[in-house]
Amino acid sequence: MSQSAAAVTGVPKNAGLVLVALIMGAFVCNINLSVANVALPDIGKAFDASQTQLTLVAVGCTLGLAMSVLYFGAIGDRYGRKLMLLLGMLITVPAAFLCAFAPSVEILSAGRLLTGLAAGMAYPTTLALVTALWAEGAKRTKAIALWSSVSGGSAVLGPFLAGLFLEKLWWGSVFLIVVPVAVVAFLLILKAVPAHVEESTGKVDHLGGVLSVFMIASLVLGIGLISSPDKLTDALALLGLSVVLIALFFWRQRTAANPLYDLTYAKRRLFWVPAVAGMIVLGSLAGAMFVGQQFMQNVMNYSTLESGTAILPAAFGMILVAPQSAKLVVSKGLRFTLLLGYCFILPAFLLMFFTWREGVSYFFIGLAYLLMGIGVGFALTPAARSLTSSVPVFKVGMASGTSDLQRDLGGSVLQAVLGTVLTLGYASAFAKQVTASPDASLVSAQTQSALTQSYSSAATLAARYPDYQSAIISAAQDSFIVGSAVAYASGALFILVGAVLVFFAFPKRHRADELFEEYHKEDAAVATASAK
Secondary structure, X not given: OOHHHHHHHOOOOOHHHHHHHHHHHHHHHHHHHHOHHHHHHHHHHHHOOOHHXXXXXXXXXXXXXXXXXXHHHHHHHHHOHHHHHHHHHHHHHHXXXXXXXXXXXXXXXXXXXXXXXXXXXXXXXXXXXXXXXXXXXXXXXXXXXXXXXXXXXXHHHHHHHHHHHHHHOOHHHHHHOOHHHHHHHHHHHHHHOOOOOOOOOOOOOHHHHHHHHHHHHHXXXXXXXXXXXXXXXXXXXXXXXXXXXXXXXXXXXXXXXXXXXXXXXXXXXXXXXXXXXXXXXXHHHHHHHHHHHHHHHHOOOOOHHHHHHHOHHHHHHHHHHHHHHHHHHHHOOXXXXXXXXXXXXXXXXXXXXXXXXXXXXXXXXXXXXXXXXXXXXXXXXXXXXXXXXXXXXXXXXXXXXXXXXXXXXXXXXXXXXXXXXXXXXXXXXXXXXXXXXXXXXXXXXXXXXXXHHOHHHHHHXXXXXXXXXXXXXXXXXXXXXXXXXXXXXXXXXXHHHHHHHHHHHOOOHHHHHHHHHHHHHXXXXXXXXXXX
């Protein structure tokens, strides 16, 4: 089937195989993002790593992906999306082995960064190719829905697979999970995915690309270090640097002849509203998993495998609603489906707030994650569909890069926010318990600082004082429950804000269709004028 014939039918040749190849590529990238967190305690013991070093291991892959998606997306639009996807899969394999057999925590952090850069080549390209190869309409929406559900579900599946491996193998084994999948994906992409489909002919804004790399790197690192002990000054310095670089980046995009991130498209309502809405949705998932994993291990005393298994209903929910989300986008519109997603995520947070206490039945844990997964599954499809349909196909790398930033920046921001709220709530609750204790006068300032710093810090101190171990752990668990409840309430508040944004700023179905038509006419007119 020729490219023109594919345009008539709306799908590429061997469409099923092509979609499997692209989804496998996205699966590799998302699994890599989430496998490290479960292994952090073992990594800390193996290298006697500090909290800051573990933070760098945890955010390394996210950092590499986030800092590169815009630049690599533009390079793929210009020089070949298939080539970028193949390079991403190829580099993933040595990066995985570098992480698995790293001789030091510094080498491990570098390996995680390289893994993220490989994902930055591959992940935005998968969505860009879906958009370029499937014509506008129901078939593209269905393909995006499958891509979204598997992408989101694999991020949840990562902790389960990592916990499974850690039951029998060493910490490095979690980084090798993706190797066979990456090899198979590489071969499928090489064989099935067409090359050079509606790519850009303009020059790449390399200066804008370099600015975007350092801008996002300083922002993600700054956010990631906020909750690290004694790193607030470094975090604020990085965030200040990111503000300066963001200003320079936007100045460059306004003045460049062929901008990397074209603000003409970014200011479109059907672009920026779903971008922000998707960031809140994916950030909520990341924040819920971050706080929830600690709750299950610290309060419920789940093992790493049990806590990884406990969140599987979220992945099940995402995959379960994928076909329905595609149908709803076609029958009810983007706004309705996006709001429906929010309507499932909000009760998930409320369920966490009201029921997640010591001794809670797993039914309520699993139900909350199931609702979260269903909500994310409904919301991701319209968000990605709106983003990619708001730009011309030769600029789709910009849209797919933005889709990736939804998760990376959204996850970083809300994980940092909920983590900070959790820390402050925990510290306040524990301090009140110490003050109310009849032995309060015997607790030194140094001891109180260790008790209120974090649950793990209190547990470490408890191990040194066996006579008080039970009392300290009990107080730490009670304080953690208080802090986590405040974090869940904060997550619910973010969801309410996102829902209000979508309700008032995202146009209804018929108006959205009209706007898409207007965008396409504008883009066609610009393309015609440029060709003369």
